[in-house]
Amino acid sequence: MASSSDAPHPGAAVATLVAADAVDKIAALAIIARATESTVIGGGTARPRIPLGEGVWIEIEIPKFGEPPPLAIDVHAVDGVVVARREALALRGVLRRVTRWSLTAAFPEDADPAAAPTMESDSR
Numbered sequence: 001m002a003s004s005s006d007a008p009h010p011g012a013a014v015a016t017l018v019a020a021d022a023v024d025k026i027a028a029l030a031i032i033a034r035a036t037e038s039t040v041i042g043g044g045t046a047r048p049r050i051p052l053g054e055g056v057w058i059e060i061e062i063p064k065f066g067e068p069p070p071l072a073i074d075v076h077a078v079d080g081v082v083v084a085r086r087e088a089l090a091l092r093g094v095l096r097r098v099t100r101w102s103l104t105a106a107f108p109e110d111a112d113p114a115a116a117p118t119m120e121s122d123s124r
Helices: 025-035 081-098
Strands: 013-019 050-053 056-061 071-077 103-105
Touching: 013 081, 025 050, 025 056, 025 071, 025 081, 050 081, 056 081, 071 081, 081 103
Parallel strands: none
Antiparallel strands: 013 071, 013 103, 050 056, 056 071
């Protein structure tokens, strides 16, 4: 599924979902990859990611040792913040169906009502 456009891009926009649940990074990556019918790229490296589609990918940030949750799920999009937010909201819908995670968007959800969730994996 990965292509050269799935590689991290320094200018990509980011939309973050926050999961206030105790889950480790490896398990979270596996769960999200399975839920989105994707794969983890760069597993075992400092920056593993899950490609969602052309120019869209997920990275996960976890609390430092000894800190409580939350888990931050960063959705990156090379096509800008509207795409990143739309994909993040679509991902939240997918994850709510397959996990019991408490997921909150770390961005205003009503900023662009025309940008309804349309994550590519919903059609898989």
